Amino acid sequence: MKGFTFPNEKELAELREAYREGLRVELVQMNDPYSKLRAGYKGTVKKVDDAGNIRVRWDNGEGLSVIYGVDIIRIVEETDLVCNRCGCRVFPSDNPEYKYQCYNCDEDLDGWEVRIRHKDEPPKRIRVGYMANGELEYLTDRNDEPLEFDNRAEAELHLISLEYPASDIQYLRFVEVA
DSSP states (O other): OTTOOOOOHHHHHHHHHHSOTTOEEEEEEOOOTTOOOOTTOEEEEEEEOTTOOEEEEETTSOOOOBOTTTSEEEEOOOOSEEETTTOOBOEEOSSTTOSEEETTTTEEEOGGGEEEOOTTSOOOEEEEEEEETTEEEEOBOTTSOBOEESSHHHHHHHHHHTTOOGGGGGGSEEEEEO
16 A cells, blocks of 8 residues: 555554544545545544554544555544534634634634633534425434434535435535524
């Protein structure tokens, strides 16, 4: 495999320190043509194995590892800040002109456009629905529970990973729930 090298003991210790269990990460690049994972997918680190591969439980349910020295991920810093518009959690922006990014609104935000979430305020989630016979029906999992996501971008990525036609996403409703 091109670019693949095993980490030495020091590098392995640094990887385990940097990518501890429970850390949120985002996929930047994966060199696996058979994977359904694409740039922008987010997941939670489970462990770093002895080869330096970072085992991740991706939000779409996949458990594919990130190969040391081949694939690229970035750490997603979680904050206690929420968007003033929609109430969803914001993250540090990749755009140097802004401080934060709201994935639900798909907007980059300045500091005055966010607020600290009150300790008793439940985080908002997004459900995906569609109109059927004049009523809103939600997409469900295998247990008939409505699917919920942290933001609209995460919901869209999940739908695309299930091979839902991207052209049909515009007809769905993305509804905030507490």
